[in-house]
Amino acid sequence: MKLTTGILLALAVLIPGVFAFARTAPQGAATKRQGPSEVERGRYLVEDVAMCGECHTPRDSRGQLEMNEWLQGSPIWIVPVKQDANWAQRAPAIAGLPGLTDEEVERVLERGIGPEGETLRRPMHIYHMTHEDAKAIVAYLNSLPRAIH
DSSP states (O other), X not given: OHHXXXXXXXXXXXXXXXXXXXXXXXXXXXXXXXXXXXXXXXXHIIIIISOTHHHHSOBXXXXXXXXXXXXXXXXXXXXXXXOOTTBOSEEOOOTTOTTOOHXXXXXXXXXXXXXTSOBOOBTSOOOOOOHHHHXXXXXXXXXXXXXXX
């Protein structure tokens, strides 16, 4: 009897959840209408997913990000374990996308190809983002004050 009561209790909790899940919009179907703005989605992707600030923002003497220079470009603080001739010495400024078109940035994010068709230099990650995510990142970066460097 205890087993039957436990099963019924579990079903009473799970069944409404299954129906609620089934009624939700498919991923991406109504995202623009219901979700955050494109700029806010781009902010989330830049700050919390790709963590672009870790390399594209300078650090102070304690190693903390200089938030007043957010995404203004920075010397690369990460060093490879083994010498690497393709290792970048500086992460470029990306706030306001100075010198880059939206299409060039989208190509970097969607296909991992640099603005002039070049291979990206490490430690830059090769991303294969969706076009919608790349557009959201471009919208966010364009919303920032243009880098002055």
